[in-house]
Amino acid sequence: MRVLTRSLEVWRLGVLNYLEALKLQEKLVTDRKSGKITDTLLSLQHPPTYTLGKRQTVHNLLVSESQLKSMGAELHYTQRGGDITYHGPHQAILYPIISLRDIGFGARKYVETLELTMIELASLHGVKAHAGESGETGVWVGERKIGAIGVRISSGITSHGVAFNIDPDLSYFEHIVPCGIADKEVTSLKREVDSDLPAEELIHEQLISCFVRLFGYNNVIWKDNPSLCDQQS
Amino acid sequence: MATKLWASKAASYLRISVFHRGFATVVKDLKYADSHEWVKVDGNSATVGITDHAQDHLGDVVYVELPEVGKEVKQGDSFGAVESVKATSDVYSPVSGKVVDVNEKLGDSPGLVNGSPYEDGWIMKVEISNKDELNSLLDSEQYTKHCEAEDQKH
Numbered sequence: 531m532r533v534l535t536r537s538l539e540v541w542r543l544g545v546l547n548y549l550e551a552l553k554l555q556e557k558l559v560t561d562r563k564s565g566k567i568t569d570t571l572l573s574l575q576h577p578p579t580y581t582l583g584k585r586q587t588v589h590n591l592l593v594s595e596s597q598l599k600s601m602g603a604e605l606h607y608t609q610r611g612g613d614i615t616y617h618g619p620h621q622a623i624l625y626p627i628i629s630l631r632d633i634g635f636g637a638r639k640y641v642e643t644l645e646l647t648m649i650e651l652a653s654l655h656g657v658k659a660h661a662g663e664s665g666e667t668g669v670w671v672g673e674r675k676i677g678a679i680g681v682r683i684s685s686g687i688t689s690h691g692v693a694f695n696i697d698p699d700l701s702y703f704e705h706i707v708p709c710g711i712a713d714k715e716v717t718s719l720k721r722e723v724d725s726d727l728p729a730e731e732l733i734h735e736q737l738i739s740c741f742v743r744l745f746g747y748n749n750v751i752w753k754d755n756p757s758l759c760d761q762q763s
Numbered sequence: 764m765a766t767k768l769w770a771s772k773a774a775s776y777l778r779i780s781v782f783h784r785g786f787a788t789v790v791k792d793l794k795y796a797d798s799h800e801w802v803k804v805d806g807n808s809a810t811v812g813i814t815d816h817a818q819d820h821l822g823d824v825v826y827v828e829l830p831e832v833g834k835e836v837k838q839g840d841s842f843g844a845v846e847s848v849k850a851t852s853d854v855y856s857p858v859s860g861k862v863v864d865v866n867e868k869l870g871d872s873p874g875l876v877n878g879s880p881y882e883d884g885w886i887m888k889v890e891i892s893n894k895d896e897l898n899s900l901l902d903s904e905q906y907t908k909h910c911e912a913e914d915q916k917h
Contacts, residue, residue: 609851612849664823
């Protein structure tokens with residue numbers, strides 16, 4: 531019996547500006563396409579940032595761009611799927627840069643597995659979450675959204691990913707129609723759990739572990755605070 | 764069992780082959796890229812779309828980014844994208860040439876890609892600049908084997 535080694539390099543990046551994270555992903559996607567690097571997972575948070583997907587559904591932004599600036603938030607247009615969303619501190623983000631062709635996953639199976647990753651994390655804290663119904667990709671607790679997904683697949687390599695609400699300032703979501711869904715609330719792990727949450731760092735690690743297990747990696751290489759300058763060589 | 768028999772009879776009448784494993788259809792007489800696009804060649808004109816296998820693995824398509832008419836495309840280069848389940852997936856041109864028509868119906872009805880991937884869900888028409896490149900594409904049998912190999916990975 532031959533056991534295939536499936537390696538994942540995990541980068542824990544702390545709080546990273548959106549554009550820098552985007553540039554990093556673009557470089558990693560190119561390197562992954564050419565086989566220079568193995569599957570890579572970025573674990574991070576963003577400062578207050580609103581992003582739009584490829585369809586540029588800017589009608590779901592309820593305030594002007596200058597009002598956003600005065601709130602201290604940035605707005606970015608991206609090539610990912612999905613509608614408008616908010617990212618901010620205390621929200622766990624994962625950007626997997628992986629080869630779907632290596633595991634024979636299509637977009638649908640990939641996204642379903644990402645949903646499962648967040649559902650499992652929620653269940654570790656006693657929260658019963660579920661995947662959205664058709665057209666409402668994401669992770670829900672009842673009718674409240676706790677995790678969002680928006681990905682891009684280029685030559686079978688993924689970028690962008692998921693955002694799981696640990697305890698972000700949910701009032702930021704009031705300035706958008708989140709994910710284009712008007713009548714549903716946004717929630718967080720903090721809101722759904724009766725007791726105190728453990729340290730956020732632990733929750734980030736748990737999210738990573740759920741991802742590693744569900745995607746079948748058996749070799750994890752940790753890279754903490756990698757110098758982003760290394761990536762320019 | 765009866766359904767499979769019917770499917771096989773219908774398939775041979777329509778000149779399509781059905782592989783019973785996943786029920787994704789592959790049409791004979793088309794050429795295929797291993798990135799799951801199909802091309803129907805008629806003289807120097809090519810119609811391009813994505814395969815049944817591709818649409819099945821993508822999920823419900825909600826948006827198709829069409830190329831501009833007049834754009835030059837190259838075999839193997841991305842010519843647009845398809846969005847489904849919050850994922851945008853690039854699509855690659857199986858031929859080189861100039862885009863002469865795009866399927867505007869996909870604007871209002873992106874689901875045509877799912878419901879009719881080889882007919883009403885066509886994406887673009889290209890005036891081919893290099894017919895020799897067609898030789899590097901897969902025929903229906905080779906494409907079927909390619910899909911089977913990919914799907915066995917998980």
